[in-house]
Amino acid sequence: MLAHSFLNRTRGLLGRRQLNPDEGILIEAERFLPLMWMHTFFMTFPIDIVFLGRGNVVMKIQASLKPWRLSAIVFGARKAIELSAGVAIEAKTAVGDFISLKKI
Numbered sequence: 851m852l853a854h855s856f857l858n859r860t861r862g863l864l865g866r867r868q869l870n871p872d873e874g875i876l877i878e879a880e881r882f883l884p885l886m887w888m889h890t891f892f893m894t895f896p897i898d899i900v901f902l903g904r905g906n907v908v909m910k911i912q913a914s915l916k917p918w919r920l921s922a923i924v925f926g927a928r929k930a931i932e933l934s935a936g937v938a939i940e941a942k943t944a945v946g947d948f949i950s951l952k953k954i
Contacts, residue, residue, distance in 0.1 A: 868895055869934040876951065877930045886927035893917045896935040900943060901927040908947045911938050 879886065888899050899912040901924040912921045914935040931949070943949075 869897065869932070871934045871937055871940075874931050874933045874937075877932065879928060882928060885923050885925045886930060887923045888912070888915075888921040888930055888932070890915050890917045890919050898933040898935055898938040900931040900933065900938055900949070902929040902931065902949055903927055906949045906951060908943060908945050908949060910945065911943060913939055 877888070886901060890897060894917055896914045896916045899915060899921050900908055901910045901912070903909040903926050906929070909927050910922060910924045915921055
């Protein structure tokens with residue numbers, strides 16, 4: 851799922867009861883801001899957040915962020931991928947990895 855409008859970015863995963871391991875949401879800023887952070891307010895399940903910088907390079911992984919929490923602030927992040935908790939670790943995603951994004 852792609853969230854690039856203000857409404858989609860604001861809503862994100864709110865209202866969902868779970869996120870399957872093969873699902874995720876890509877959140878893109880409308881314009882480049884010097885930092886990015888996420889929250890899990892009103893969510894009912896933990897998530898992994900993979901922050902991407904220029905060229906879709908992984909800058910930070912916030913693993914298993916529980917509901918009602920704030921992520922770290924990531925300076926230079928341009929996109930974030932929200933995944934089911936544990937997926938980023940299972941996939942052996944690491945800082946510095948390149949993430950290939952394809953439209954479907």
